[in-house]
Amino acid sequence: MNGVIEHIDFDSYISSFRKHLYHIFREEFDYSSISLKRDFPAEFLSEIMKKKPLAVAIPKIHGGRGVSVKECLGVLSAASYESLALSLMFGINIALFLEPLAKYGNFSVQERVFKQFLENNAMGGLMITEKAYGSDALNMKTGYEQIADSYKIKGEKHWQGLSGAADFWLVTARKYSANGELTRDIDFFLTENKKSEQHIPMVERYNNLGLYAIPYGVNPIDVVVPEDQKLIPESTGIKLMLDMLHRSRLQFPGMGLGFIKRLMDESLQHCQTRIVGGNPLLNIDAVKYQLARIQAAFTICSGMCAFSVETSGIENDLASMSIEANTLKALVTDLMQESAQISLQLAGANGYRLDHIAGRSVVDSRPFQIFEGSNEMLYSQIAEAVLKLMRKSKESNLYQFLNGYTNSNMSASYFKSQLDFNVDSNISQRDLVTIGRMIARVLSFQFVLKMNGFNSELVEITRQHMLMDLNMFLGQLSSKNTANPIVDYQDNSDWMKFLS
Template sequence: MSQTIGHVDFKTYIDDFAKHLRELFRNEYDFNKISLNRDLPADFKAKIMAKNPLAVAIPELHGGRGVNVKECLGVLSAASYESLSLSLMFGINIALFLEPLAKYGQYSVQERIFKKFLEDKAMGGLMITEKLYGSDALNMKTSYQETEGGYKINGEKHWQGLSGAADFWLVTARKANANGDLVRDIDFFVTDDNISDQHIPMVERYNNFGLFAIPYGINQIDITVPEDQKLQPESTGLKLMLDMLHRSRLQFPGMGLGFIKRLMDESLEHCQNRIVGGAPLANLDAVKYQLSRIQAAYTICSGMCHYSSSNSGIDKDLASSAVEANTLKALITDLMQESAQIALQLAGANGYRLDHFAGRAVIDSRPFQIFEGSNEMLYGQIADAILKQMRKSKETSLVNFLANHPNASESIHYFANQLNFTIDSAVSQRDAVTLGRMIARVISFQFVLNMNGYNSQLVELTRQHMASDIAMFVGQYMSANTSNPIFEYQDNSDWSNFA
């Protein structure tokens, strides 16, 4: 290894890493200009990786720091303070490759691949998504058949971060029976792109709207892997996938924290120094509201990191943790986008430049609300899970049910007046999404309350913003909006005929 970090205490390591990134991004390179180009320059990337940041997700047995979630979140946060693209690159490697390999991979494969990460600064990714089956992973068509000593895998994947750039992949496929039918379960295979039989070419590169540092495209799969490169699920491949995806969603706040903190720091400084009408912009009441929204997002994200650090390790089985995982992923990515929009607005015309941090932040944070499950889908799943539990317990009062939920029992009292209504009939999909948005805020505020000794002023302003949000969503829920689009809308819809 170029640098042994296993015995360096984490505070020393992360402080050094953050300083290293700041020097690279702001002094040695002008990242605001580099970020307008596709991919990171090779020498720039090499200097970033010289500190072995991915060692936090490698077991000590294999020379890493031990897959400690607090450390993984710290690396993601340090990276996102400078670049959301870089943090996502690390997030893909940590949550979607290294952690599942550490938990489900065979020792011989772990030993070889982890060594490549530590010594050669290799990178890995995950291939699930297919063109016709985005979030409908259970219907994927990539298939495999057993061969002598291994597996033959065929199919096509797309929208994988690091397409054409990763050294290793986790590829998902369904077993093909003798008659060609695909079984329902899903299996995972490790591939080594440097071995010709396992090489997965990117046959088309996408012109992605943001996150320019990360290549995306269409990947054609026609490979053969040895049998020891199949992950070993504890029960089914489906549960392995849920465990992995829920762990990834629970660690999204690591990417969110540094990103939101940078937006907060930049916006606070700008509004204190920008003079309007002889006084700082920060003196305006509407601006105070906007700044405090970003601070509430920062506080919620901090509570999420605190929760995740104790509840998303590879020693945990997260297959059934959908409510918590979906809550963290959906809410923090919504707050990331909102914080970026506020920062852009406060920055004025300058913020609209592609090479301004706020301008890039709006574009780069937007897909976070879409990938790994669109937020509307996740909020709906949160509500569906809670409503199912309510029906099972024969409880119709939302506030009463949440008062007995382990991750809402303390926070619900702050929002009891708004949520004091009954749900005694079927809920439409659109209303389920709205319910999910409310529930996610109640649960997330409890994560804030669990940080004993955390800044009480930040906690209070966060409570006020969560209460305002919930009141707004209750109004939306109670409005009984059943409007549907009119596809043949042309009749009597041209205003000029009525002028």
């Protein structure tokens, strides 16, 4: 087994893996039919896992390929070219289970668990979210207490990807203090589902709109785990969680790249072969604009992948890298959804089918803008973090600050007229979101510029589209929109009463 995993160079491995997936999805099985059903069939998933894709996130000392970010992103991208759901399944395992375990787990526990992944195709996931505390993780109510050499954990989680399917979980909980209150910090515990005292059931399965292959539901927690299955933070559990979530967000472009590339390839082919009025769709100017939007998204995502490889290895502490991590997650998922919507529009009526690549992509990519932090929240956090740095440096002009910021000092000058304004300290939250969207594009274009030798025509397409986006956002800021919803809107709002 190790001869297959360890001693083949990655270029050969990923090429073989892509061919393997192509064969399974398009020749051996009828994926159009599979995609309409809940869960991947066991035989189908077993064939996929024969190439041991999760070995990329397992250290070499335990028989894996070594937890290389480049290899992890390569596997995610190869998977998402065929299926976004498969890529998310891998992403959950890699970023939210295997990497945290490799960095913070007890060595003997790592050895035992990683062996199950390599030899028996085990799966793992992360449990944070609770019904009343979605993005408010610091107020979670799942608690634990130490009893001799074990920990007793009790609570409830939901919307965990791979609910009822994962063999192992990392479960978050807060410690009960002497007075019965929950402490502020958060700890992580590994549970093994096949052991009765550690089993976490799924008592209700959600009927999720897309991503049919991923089961989600409600999970009551009432388990006892041995002492060595608690992750060991380098400082606090909250910093461990931030390091893990930021690393996960920095790997979203891996899932995004293959997905966007597939939509780009399918849309280009369709627009070259679909004849309307005696000419291919590709000759229509509005169509050219839409295709260029997808190509700009592909280029931005490529730059993000390059940045992630440079920065997000498990040897790095990412707890403080909120601006870049939130930028990659929020912008790439917006671009994924926009690319899917464009692809569906270009495909016409045929695209509006759940078994069509475009239709499926619209519903499958939509939740990416919500989970691991809704994008509006992340854009707001990007702006708040930048404004905090601006205040610290006594700078009020956004362009002046970004022109000197490490990850925008090359790109800011391309957009000077769109960024050359002072930011009010009393800015509204809706404007914070808009400024966050602007900052994310400036930073991401720099990641593109840093890829020396990358296709210059794609870079120019991207520059023009980022410029257009920034002009649009500047217009939103200039509009000074303060409109608020009316709760009791029924008064004088029935149009039938206003006919002459």
